[in-house]
Amino acid sequence: MITASAVTSSVATRKHAPPPSVRLGALALACIAVALATLGVGAVRVEQPRAIEALFGHGTIDQVRIIRDYELPRILMAFLVGTGLAVSGTVCQSVLRNPLAAPDILGVVKGAALGVVFLLLVYPTAAVSYLPLAAFVGGLFAWAVVYLCAYRRGVTTPARLVLVGVAVTALCESIIRYVLIDQSQGIGTALVWLTGSLAATDMSRVWETSLWVAVIVPLVVACASRLDVIGLGDDLAHGLGVAVERTRWFTLLLAVLLASACVAVAGSMLFVGLIAPHIARRFVGSRHAVLLPAAAAVGTLMLLVADGVGRGADPPVELPAGMVTVAIGVPYFVYVLSRPL
Amino acid sequence: MKALVVVLASFTVTLAVGAATGRSAPRAVPFDPSCGPSRTTTRTVNGTLGSVELHGTTKRIVALEFSFVDDLVQVGVSPIGIADDHDPSRIIPEVRAKLKPYTSVGLRQSPNLETIASLHPDLIVADATRHVDIFRQLQAIAPTIALDSLKDAYLPSRHAAVVLGQAVNKCGGMVRRLKQDNIIMKRMRAAVMHATHGAGEKRQAMFAVVTAQVWNVHSSLEYAPSLLANIGIPSANVRAPNRSNVENPYFVMSEEDLLNNNPDILLVAQSPPLPTLFGLWSKDPLFQTLTAARLKRIYVVNQNLWSRSRGLEAGETICEQAVHLLYGIYVPITLPHVNGS
Amino acid sequence: MATVAPSAGLTRRRRAWAVFIGFAALAIGGFVWSVSIGPEHIGAWTLLKGTLAQGHDTKQLIVHLIRLPRALLAVLAGGALAVAGAMTQTLTGNPLGSPEILGVTSGAALFVALASVIVPSLAGVDTIFLSIAGGSLAAVLVFGIARFARGGISPIRLTLAGITISLLALALLQGILIVFSQDAELFFFWLVGGVTYASWRDIHTVYPWLLAGLALAMLLARSLNGLALGDEVARGLGYNVGRARWLSGVCVVLLACAAVGVVGPVAFLGLIAPHIVRRVTGSHNHFVVLPLSMMAGSALLLYADIAARHLDRHAEIPAGVVVAPLGALVFIYLARREKVAI
Secondary structure, X not given: OOOHHHHHHHHHOOOOOOOHHHHHHHHHHHHHHHHHHHOOOOOOOOOHHHXXXXXXXXXXXXXXXXXXXXXXXHHHHHHHHHXXXXXHHHHHHXXXXXXXXXXXXXXXXXXXXXXXXXXXXXXXXXXHHHHHHHHHHHHHHHHHHHHHHHOEOOXXXXXXXXXXXXXXXXXXXXXXXXXXXXXXXHHHHHHHHHHOOOOXXXXXXXXXXXXXXXXXXXXXXXXXXXXXXXXXXXXXXXXXXXXXXXXXXXXXXXXXXXXXXXXHHHOOXXXXXXXXXXXXXXXXXXXXXXXXXXXXXXXXXXXXXXXXXXXXXXXXXOOOHHHHHHHHHHHHHHHHHHOOO | OXXXXXXXXXXXXXXXXXXXXXXXXXXXXXOOOOOOOOOOOOEEEXXXXXXXXXXXXXXXXXXXXXXXXXXXXXXXXXXOEEOOOOOHHHOOHHHHOOOOOOEEOEOOOOEOHHHHHHOOOOEEEEEOOOOOOOHHHHHHHOOEEEEOOOOOOHHHHHHHHHHHHHHOOOHHHHHHHHHHHHHHHHHHHHHHHXXXXXXXXXXXXXXXXXXXXXXXXXXXXXXXXXXXXXOOOOEOOOOOOOOOOXXXXXXXXXXXXXXXXXXXXEEEEEOOOOOOHHHHHXXXXXXXXXXXXXXXXXXXXOHHHHHHHOOHHHHHHHHHHHHHHHHOOOOOOOOOOOOOO | OOOOOHHHHHHHHHHHHHHHHHHHHHHHHHHHHHHHOOOOOOOHHHHXXXXXOOOOXXXXXXXXXXXXXXXXXXXXXXXXXXXXHHHHHHHHOOXXXXXXXXXXXXXXXXXXXXXXXXOXXXXXXXXXXXXXXXXXXXHHHHHHHHOOOOOOOOHHHHHHHHHHHHHHHHHHHHHHHHHHHOOHHHHHHHHHOOOOOOOHHHHHHHHHHHHHHHHHHHHOHHHHHHHHOOHHXXXXXXXXXXXXXHHHHHHHHHHHHHHHHHHOOOOOHHHHHHHHHHHHHOXXXXXXXXXXXXXXXXXXXXXXXXXXXXXXXXXXXXXXXXXXXXXXXXXXXXXXXXXXXX
16 A cells, blocks of 8 residues: 555655656657667668768668658657556556556557457458557457446445456456467468567557647646645545545546557557556656656657567567567566565 | 446447448458459459459469468469468478568468568459458458368369469460360269269268377368369268357267268377377278278378368379379379360 | 354254265366257266266267366366365465465466567467466465555555565566457457367376375365464464465466366366355354355356356357356455455
């Protein structure tokens, strides 16, 4: 539980360290640095100074095209999806008061996956441009089921939300497997989506996603102080005048919308929403006004690195970013957890 | 709840915009087998996911499935980029011998768009099932034609060959090659007739791909069985109607199902790692009660050739092997002389 | 519990026996039914002969070499997973515990997949060893993660850690299938879990581990009863809590991974069976719960397999397809009712 003492103590121990806002700035700079560093990494290698020049249109036509049409959308998408998933994860962890919560386990990601699998395999003649929509609807639907099942006597306790979320996740997963067995031909395409990848991105998708992120993230940040209070416990929050159930419902809805939108374009990208808030918290403390942007930065960094590694590891084969985040993230997560707080 | 209204409104707007931008499902276009009087300049080629306008002779071609590579080299066209799963040995030796050096563009399931773009192709040939989700991105690189390879029986695959011929402006050459293929198939049929003393092959053959975990049968809707049926070796009657999609050409069989089906001839392709179920089952006494086992009509064939390749030369090689295995007859598949057209 | 009147204890014991006989009857009924289903119509007398001896007649061979191992494996694996589930629930103090929630089954599946895809030469090694290695690693990770931050291991933390590791193992597995194998269709069937391809070889591979696991479980029954009372009370009563926990963990991994090695990662079996047992008998005594869970688990997997075979007469559908959604629904129901502390 993130108690008030924890908040003050974590900031207090950093009396001699730079204040959170400066650290936030450092994170943001790191994002840009890494983004530029991974520019040009891939099957077609473009060396560094040329890569940045190509961004502005100087260089061979090839280089400019590769950088602008392929690398740039992916990097922008990494920013968007990293931000979306990380912010969503932070909200989940705060509202559900559990450091292991994330949109993944609330049934959203698997629900979205189910929507996609359904569309791809049961209605293969439908336009593929409906895939993001199917993912989005699937995620929301799963969330609705979770919320309704967890709702009892006017309240949804965090514990129940988590458990029902886990159950719905498992249920979706089992239905997905059944559909995949039944329609074994299309497994390949579904599988690529299910693993989470930034590969088939283009600028139009970037614009669509940025619309979502630009609308929802500020809304979440606006709730920052309320999120701080909710972290103190239901009773205390009530006492301080915050409408607990309504805030919980609203912020979780925002988190789910964000996560669904991200999953819709990037596939089932797990783990970012779980680990980014943790790393961010170590850097800037638990005040949401700073934590949320920091988590966004960390999420972005994670995806930038994962996508870069995926592109450059074994060209021309691309390791899906979703797989790299897991492969690198889990050992790092365990390492982080083994150190004392 | 003003924020909520804003969120829902933007949702509706996005939906409306997405629907209005007319990205409807690509419609299947009717097959046009004619070469036409002059196809050397601008021509429209109809693929499964839509038509494409081509000018002049296409020289730089990227092929994303093995069957396309096979068909292309038959008319003397060597693609500059091939999705070979990063493993050149997956292309059958007969076809590899005819290929000039090429660039690998990665996995068939998710080819590397950057690499494809850097090759500056003037034509991309994609699979209508596998690449349906990246079709749009491929079209942005070069004129793209989608043909059925994965989901295809033998005769329709020849339509794909003709369309390929049209696309690379070697329509006449392809038609001639198909005539040669017809003659070879006639030889095969004649050999089968001869071996069965004019009565025709009455026994049924089952083709299955076997791993350590499953016994996966290819039904008569799939490539190899329909190919064999075309030269007079009927496929085992194993069509299993399944609830959602009658056309699923693969399905899983247990040992008892196999015994119950009791095919006269069994063609097994083993997928590593060994030992597969076939290796295990062939040791047990029940397996020996199979008609095919008692009469020594079980043949192990190469998975890569029989299951993955699916092109013109692959088809001829498969038939050559089948006739040789079943009847001990060697039918040469050297190309017969056909009047030029 | 010690203050209950003797007559109530007798009733409870009678009840436990009645339930045991009931489950046993169900299991036997399921066994007989399972052996009698198949594309080949086989008469009762041949069924009986085939169950007892191999014989030479084809039909008898079918019964003995195909149907019998299938039913037998369902009994063994179902029982093992159910016992593992019951122990997990006590071990973690989480009524929603099961080997899947601990991430054990996913870890086991991942290692088996790794072997057959990346390092085929490894696949010669007994799948069980791979399975156990993967399951152990997953369990260690899950416990490590669940310990994180103040508060220690709570049921919710453990559930979350487990499902996280499960999802991650699955993501890795899918990535591997894409990048290396290209034959993903063929592997997915196994991933759902079932007894379609059961053989005597599987049974011979697995039964030593299962017997060892079950024996260990029964030996630990007393310690588990102690653990169920809570750590302080248990220590006060003289139980070695640390050792009991550790041994139980080993036992769970042993049973679950051995089962997964031969039938694939069947989800939720270990969750449903112990709950049914606890509801029906009202007992929390592990000397009762463990054997009864075993019976219930066996019956469950048997009937799931039967149901799956009836779902589609022509195609083979793995039993996991039936168990998993059922389990998930039970999970939802339980999650709504249980008062689980954060």
